[in-house]
Amino acid sequence: MPRPSQTDKKRKNLLPIVARAFAELGYRRATTAELAKRCKVRENILYRLWPNKKAMFVASIDYVYEQAANTWREMLSEKNDNADSAMRLLKHEAAHYGESGLQRIIFAGLSEADEPEIREALRKMYSRFHRFIRGQVAAHRKTIETSVRPDETVSAWGIIGLGNLSNIGRELGLLSDRGRKKMFGDAGRLLLDGQSE
Amino acid sequence: MPRPSQTDKKRKNLLPIVARAFAELGYRRATTAELAKRCKVRENILYRLWPNKKAMFVASIDYVYEQAANTWREMLSEKNDNADSAMRLLKHEAAHYGESGLQRIIFAGLSEADEPEIREALRKMYSRFHRFIRGQVAAHRKTIETSVRPDETVSAWGIIGLGNLSNIGRELGLLSDRGRKKMFGDAGRLLLDGQSE
DNA sequence: TCAAATTGTAGGTAGACACTTACGAAATAC
């Protein structure tokens, strides 16, 4: 009888390394040779785990969401003092969003978006982010009463836009840490519930 | 005596073609061979106009701002009915931002941002956009009186973030035309003057 | 122990790509 395959386990172990390489180097510069080197295996081993480089990249895009979702889940369950979770998330992200650097994968992906698989992975990722944030916005708004404001869908996209720009600001050194935090925090709050304290 | 050099003129003529190629293909896939083909010249002619491919790309980034600025200048001078120019711009951009497709160059640039020249070109571009928008926000706010809201700097970055996300939405087919317009329009208005009509 | 499958190692290949060189043709100022 055959030796049992460790493929799934190996894939799971190597994905974080692969994803980080794509984040640091972008799609083209993360050559398969470089990926293998960082994983401390030979190239053809990567090709036993994924059919080609594109698949490695798509898996990395999925990984970006998984990681963020994990962080959030953890944060929300952490201490359930009944502080509004949307506010807690907003504050946390204003301070820490993009710290991992993994979001650079998104930039890399956007310039490869004419590849259908990559495009689809990005769509899925943004949709999942949007669903999550939209839910948070809705829950938050139930706890207060105010008049008209942009609907939840619009607000959620807007907040995603702020996160994106916050990352660009970090990437290019356009905004100081304080500036970024203020931007994300103030504008995010405004989109969240119309308050502008 | 020598034949007079047409270099500057040629550069100006070819830049739009080069920029469009980068926008459509991204940095790596816009090979020098492809650029030359689209320009209907041989590769070495491009190398007489720019020292290397990176320089062609940097010029294209600058071109993105020039083009946008031209459109805006035109729009603002067009009919000076004293409608608030910030509002006019916002409406116009909500409907048309990203239509040219040139902004895809920014995505390409972001995944090459570890090259100092490219990074610097992007910084400059974003700074110029920010300065312009910040000015518009400030002018708009002089025409009304309301209470506290995010300061002009924050609002301007926020609006840039919305534009960016609007582009991503278009790129990935995440948002319908109407959805994008609503998102940019509603959230933009909120950031502009706190109104949420 | 041994057949069957999975691992790891080494090397290679075909194509793509940024950039260069060489050279003849055309245009200008004198």
Place this chain on the structure above:
DNA sequence: GTATTTCGTAAGTGTCTACCTACAATTTGA
């Protein structure tokens, strides 16, 4: 006319890169 420079064409070069093949070593169940 002619010296001087720009312009256009053609071909090449060294390097990099995604992906593959061949094979030996290792691990399992029976």
